[in-house]
Amino acid sequence: MRYTALALQTVCEAVNQDKTPEASHARMKGAIARVTGQIMASKNFLKGFNGYDLKLVVLPEYWMTGFPMGETRESWQAKAAIPMDGAFPDALAKMAQTAGVYLCSNHYETDPNFPELYFQSNVIYGPTGETLLRYRRMISLYSPSPYDVWEKYLDIYGADAVFPVVETEIGALATIASEEILYPEIARMSAFKGAEILLHPTSEVGSPGLTPKHIAKKARAIENIAYVVSANSAGITGTPVPAASTDGMSIVLDWYGRTLAEAGTGETMNANAVLDLTALRETRRKTGMTNTLSRLPLAAFAPAYAGNEMAPANRTPDGKMVQRADALAQQQAVIDRLVSAGVLK
Numbered sequence: 001m002r003y004t005a006l007a008l009q010t011v012c013e014a015v016n017q018d019k020t021p022e023a024s025h026a027r028m029k030g031a032i033a034r035v036t037g038q039i040m041a042s043k044n045f046l047k048g049f050n051g052y053d054l055k056l057v058v059l060p061e062y063w064m065t066g067f068p069m070g071e072t073r074e075s076w077q078a079k080a081a082i083p084m085d086g087a088f089p090d091a092l093a094k095m096a097q098t099a100g101v102y103l104c105s106n107h108y109e110t111d112p113n114f115p116e117l118y119f120q121s122n123v124i125y126g127p128t129g130e131t132l133l134r135y136r137r138m139i140s141l142y143s144p145s146p147y148d149v150w151e152k153y154l155d156i157y158g159a160d161a162v163f164p165v166v167e168t169e170i171g172a173l174a175t176i177a178s179e180e181i182l183y184p185e186i187a188r189m190s191a192f193k194g195a196e197i198l199l200h201p202t203s204e205v206g207s208p209g210l211t212p213k214h215i216a217k218k219a220r221a222i223e224n225i226a227y228v229v230s231a232n233s234a235g236i237t238g239t240p241v242p243a244a245s246t247d248g249m250s251i252v253l254d255w256y257g258r259t260l261a262e263a264g265t266g267e268t269m270n271a272n273a274v275l276d277l278t279a280l281r282e283t284r285r286k287t288g289m290t291n292t293l294s295r296l297p298l299a300a301f302a303p304a305y306a307g308n309e310m311a312p313a314n315r316t317p318d319g320k321m322v323q324r325a326d327a328l329a330q331q332q333a334v335i336d337r338l339v340s341a342g343v344l345k
Contacts, residue, residue, distance in 0.1 A: 001169075001170070001276075001277040001278055002052055002274050002275065002276050002277070002278075003052055003053055003054070003055040003056065003170055003274065003275060003277075004046050004047075004050060004052045004053065004054045004055065004056075004272055004273070004274055004275075005054075005055070005056040005057075005058075005197070005227070005229050005252055005272065005273060005274075005275050006039075006042055006046070006054055006056065006057045006058070006229075006269060006271065006272040007058050007229050007230055007231035007232075007250040007251065007252055007261075007263070007271035007272070008035070008038060008039065008042065008057055008058065008059055008060075008231055008250075008269060008271075009060065009231060009232055009233070009234045009247075009248070009250040009263045009266070009267060009268045009269075009270075009271060010034075010035055010038060010059070010060060010063060010233070010234050010267050011233070011234045011235050011236075011237060011267055012031075012060065012062065012063050012064075012065070012066050012203065012233045012234075012235070012236045012237070012246075013027055013030070013031060013066075013237050013238055014065065014066030014067075014069075014236050014237065014238040014239045015027050015028065015064075015065045015066060015079055015080055015238075016066055016068075016069050016070075016071070016238060016239050017238040017239070018079065020079075021078045021079050024065070024079040024080060025088075028064040028065060028080075028082075028088070029091070031063065031064045032064070032091050032092070032095060035059065035063065035095070036095045036098060036099070038267070038269070039057055039095065039099045039101065039103075040098070040099055041269075042054065042057075042269040042272070043099055043100075043101070045269070046269070046272055050274060052274050054099075054101055054272075055100075055101055055102060055127075055170050056101060056102045056104075056170055056173075056197070056199075056229065056275070057099070057101050057102070057103050057104070058104045058199045058200065058201060058229045058230070058231040059103070059104060059105050059106065059201055059231055060106070060201055060202065060203050060231045060232055060233040060234075060250075061106045061120075061177070061178045061201045061202050061203035061233070062080075062106055062107060062108065062120070062203060063105070063106065063107075063201070063203075063233065064080075064107055065079075065080040065107065065108060066080075066236050066238070066239060067203070068080070068143075069239055069240075069241075073118075073144075073321035073323075074321070076108070076118070077108075077110060077117075077118045080108050080118075081107075081108040081109055081110045081118035082107060082108065082109055082110070083109070083110050083112075084109060084110070084111060084112075084134075089123075089131070092105050092107075092123070092125055093125045093129040093130070093131060094129060095125070096125035096126060096127055096129060097125075097127060097128060097129035099127075100127045101127055102124060102125070102126060102127060102132070102168060102170060102173065103124065103125045104122060104123070104124050104173075104175060104199040104201060105122070105123050105125070105201070106120065106121070106122050106123075106177060106178075106201035107120075107121060107123070108120055108121070109121040109123075109136075113152075113156050114144075114149060114152075114319050115319075116319055116320050116321060117144040117148075117149070117316075117319060117320075117321060118143075118144060119136040119137065119143075119144055119145065119146070120136070120137040120140065120143055120145075120177060120178075121134055121135065121136050121137070122134075122135040122137070122175035122176075122177055122199070122201060123135075124166060124173055124175065124199070126168070132166045132168065132173075133164050133165075133166040133173065133174075133175065134161075134164065135163070135164055135174075135175045135177070136162075137177035137178070137180060138162070138163075138177075138180065138186065139179070139180050139183055139186070139311075141327055141328075141331065142322075142324055142327055144316070144321065144322065146162060147311070147313055147314075147315070148314065148315040148316045148322065149314065149316060149317060149319055150313035150314050151313070151314060151317070152317070152319070162189075163186070163189035163190050163193065164193075165190050165193040165194055165195045167194075170197075170275075170277065171196040171197045171227075171275075171277045171280075172193075172194045172195050172196045172197070173195065173196075173197050173199060174187075174190030174191075174193070174195035174197070174198055174199070175190075175198070175199045175200070175201070176190075176198055176199070176200045176220070177200075177201065178200075178201065178202045178203065178204070179202075179204075179213065181200055181202065181213055181216045181217055181220060181230070182212060182213060182216050184219070184220065184223060187220040187223070187224050187226075188223070188224065190224075191223075191224035191225075191226060191293060195224070195226060196226055196227065196277070196280055196281070196284075197226060197227045197228075197229065197275070198220060198221070198224070198226050198227065198228045198229070199229050200217065200228060200229065200230035200231070201230075201231055202230055202231065202232050202233075203232060203233040203236065203246050204232055204246060204249070205245060205246060206232065206244075206245075206246065206247045206248035206249050206265065207248075207249070211249075214249060214251070217230050217251060217253060218253060218257035219257070221253040221254065221255055221256070221257045222255070222256060222257045222292070223292055224255075224292075224293065225255045225280070225283060225284050225291070225292060225293055226255055226280075227252070227253065227254060227255060227275055227280065228251070228252070228253040229252050229253075230249075230250060230251050230252075230253075230271075231250050231271070232246065232247070232248065232249050232250045232263075233246045233247065234247055234248075234265070234266050234267040234268065235247045235265075235266075244265065247265045247266070248263060248264055248265040248266075249262065249263065250262070250263040250268075250270075250271035251263070251271055252271055252272065252273040252275075255280060255283060256290075260273035260274075261273040310334060310338075311331075311334060312330075312334070315327075315330060
């Protein structure tokens with residue numbers, strides 16, 4: 001099976017400039033309408049260009065809102081986080097349905113089980129408008145994550161929901177959020193569940209040279225014998241930060257880490273490529289040194305993982321927002337402990 005995948009590089013109009021939730025929500029609705037138009041235009045053009053149907057679209061990290069800059073956690077929750085059900089998620093599902101694509105959106109999201117928190121979520125919507133997958137970013141220094149309320153999160157959702165993979169007609173899809181591309185365990189957990197295509201919404205510093213995240217994208221593709229579709233912002237407007245600081249480098253990689261398509265700067269659909277699911281599956285079934293998944297000696301790694309603790313779970317077991325200063329103090333405590341143990345010199 002072959003089809004086109006698109007890492008849509010689009011501008012983020014940040015809601016930091018908005019004074020009220022009503023104003024920010026209006027801006028977010030405008031972003032949905034604008035990006036829907038971009039997806040439809042891209043779909044029509046690409047079908048005429050390469051002859052294949054556009055079936056998969058990945059949007060950049062927090063494409064509707066930008067990220068908090070000085071807002072309190074409570075203010076950001078009210079201004080930028082959307083509920084799991086309601087008008088906003090319905091509108092996102094409608095985007096996928098209108099275009100007839102699998103759509104991966106990264107956005108801030110509230111959860112009635114944790115009313116004082118918000119999570120950064122990757123959500124995959126199907127071409128018939130259904131919600132297929134919800135992944136909550138696991139590693140975040142300042143924003144809440146499931147790991148902060150780990151025991152309660154597992155009690156409510158179960159371990160299988162932590163690193164979800166969804167089987168679809170276009171392959172087994174999983175997601176990675178932003179800087180989590182730097183952590184091989186995130187992608188590996190999905191690969192263990194059969195993920196074939198890793199969707200990576202990001203909003204990162206662009207550079208004409210290799211960046212740590214760009215290197216990591218290639219590594220994750222090679223390690224897991226998987227496609228990587230990574231969408232970066234085409235700039236973030238409406239904040240004091242120079243808008244083009246985050247721009248370019250949206251990319252589609254094959255399972256050897258080879259670049260199939262990469263975007264320059266600005267709003268563009270140029271990070272698109274035809275994915276060959278049959279070829280990927282044939283490669284994964286072949287013997288040889290390059291079949292990295294089949295050669296993993298997991299029993300050799302297990303004692304070290306089980307016997308060490310880096311970032312502790314349940315950072316905020318009471319389900320309240322962790323403050324920035326507290327987050328840094330907790331990180332410093334981990335560093336101090338690792339120094340005492342001789343792990344860090």
